[in-house]
Amino acid sequence: MSKPITIAVIFGGQSGEHEVSLVSAHAVMSNLDPDRYHIEALGIGKDGRWWHGPGALAMLMAAADPARLPASATMVAPGPVRELGRVGEPGWSLPPADVIFPVLHGPYGEDGTIQGLFELAGHPYVGCGVAASAVGMDKAFMKAAFAAADLPILPWVLVRRHELAALEMVCERIEATLHFPLFVKPANLGSSVGVSKVRDRAELITGLHEAARHDRRIVVEQGISAREIEISVLGNEHVEVSIPGEIIPAGEWYDYHAKYIAGGSQTIVPAALTEMQIAQVQTLAKRAFQAIDGAGLARVDFLLDREQGTLWLNEVNTMPGFTPISMYAKMWEASGLPYPQLLDRLIELALARSARAGYVKV
Numbered sequence: 001m002s003k004p005i006t007i008a009v010i011f012g013g014q015s016g017e018h019e020v021s022l023v024s025a026h027a028v029m030s031n032l033d034p035d036r037y038h039i040e041a042l043g044i045g046k047d048g049r050w051w052h053g054p055g056a057l058a059m060l061m062a063a064a065d066p067a068r069l070p071a072s073a074t075m076v077a078p079g080p081v082r083e084l085g086r087v088g089e090p091g092w093s094l095p096p097a098d099v100i101f102p103v104l105h106g107p108y109g110e111d112g113t114i115q116g117l118f119e120l121a122g123h124p125y126v127g128c129g130v131a132a133s134a135v136g137m138d139k140a141f142m143k144a145a146f147a148a149a150d151l152p153i154l155p156w157v158l159v160r161r162h163e164l165a166a167l168e169m170v171c172e173r174i175e176a177t178l179h180f181p182l183f184v185k186p187a188n189l190g191s192s193v194g195v196s197k198v199r200d201r202a203e204l205i206t207g208l209h210e211a212a213r214h215d216r217r218i219v220v221e222q223g224i225s226a227r228e229i230e231i232s233v234l235g236n237e238h239v240e241v242s243i244p245g246e247i248i249p250a251g252e253w254y255d256y257h258a259k260y261i262a263g264g265s266q267t268i269v270p271a272a273l274t275e276m277q278i279a280q281v282q283t284l285a286k287r288a289f290q291a292i293d294g295a296g297l298a299r300v301d302f303l304l305d306r307e308q309g310t311l312w313l314n315e316v317n318t319m320p321g322f323t324p325i326s327m328y329a330k331m332w333e334a335s336g337l338p339y340p341q342l343l344d345r346l347i348e349l350a351l352a353r354s355a356r357a358g359y360v361k362v
Helices: 018-031 056-063 113-121 130-137 139-148 161-177 201-212 256-261 275-291 327-334 339-355
Strands: 005-012 037-044 050-052 082-085 099-102 156-160 182-186 196-198 217-222 226-235 239-241 245-248 266-268 296-305 311-317
Touching: 005 018, 005 056, 018 037, 018 056, 018 339, 037 056, 050 056, 099 113, 099 339, 113 130, 130 139, 130 311, 139 217, 139 275, 139 311, 156 161, 161 201, 161 217, 182 201, 196 201, 201 217, 226 275, 226 327, 226 339, 239 275, 245 327, 275 296, 275 311, 296 327, 296 339, 327 339
Parallel strands: 005 037, 005 099
Antiparallel strands: 037 050, 050 082, 156 217, 182 196, 182 217, 226 239, 226 245, 226 296, 245 266, 296 311
16 A cells, blocks of 8 residues: 555634634544545644644644634544744744645635745645735735636725724715625635625724724625625636535625524525526636636635626635535535545645646756
């Protein structure tokens, strides 16, 4: 039997999606074939300290905020763990691995920063590269890339935190371009952290301040009555797409609580769409993935206008959730690719991308 491939699974991180990452990582590690892979667990605490060993996940789970842990979280067995410290501290280094699987969501994990570290270290890794990760994380840059690729996006306005000093002028600028209801979002965050649906000037002001707590750049988007359609993407140069699914949120919209805590949201796979709509979603998903120069994987989210029937591209998630209730793996499962085989494909794509990177060492 051939020697197992060593996979360094990295989880936790310093973003507001820390707890989601822990549950995603548990699902990934539980589904990696032990006959094919040797797992090195690497946890990053909210303080930026790295921990290495079989007990890293249990240790971070014990320190996690219970109110933010997804309802699908389960007990994790404790084990030995050692501190590596922070990146750049004396003695810090990545353990040897054939492939790194960064199951990290949000800033400092999904935004190109840690991908740059892997590139400098010469480690193959699962997922998008530095540029695609950065653009996919930043909603403003992402929308600019979509617009340049002539993809359908809703009207939006960018607000910078320092502009809130002239709050009335900011509100007037937004209201001159968009109409209520609106969605106010931190430019760099996921899992709907810091996102507000606002219906009037007072709620807009509250939403702007809430988003500004998480980021210095704020995206304000036109709100519509829409169905939430999602689709999974897999590949490097040659891109495959799953069948699409639909989210029916437990609340008014699909916020963090509805996604992970409440437990009443429904996921419908496949989505009830016409053949023409399915083809449109699949085509636009490929184009969106290519517009940011994606690699490995992504989940592409759409809004389907209930009144007009128009399909709007919402965003690309370059490291979507891998929790037991997450849509990325569910849509591939329904498309004939079970979770363990999906992980195999992602690892193969990481190795293939590294082999074809074409870097010239001097």
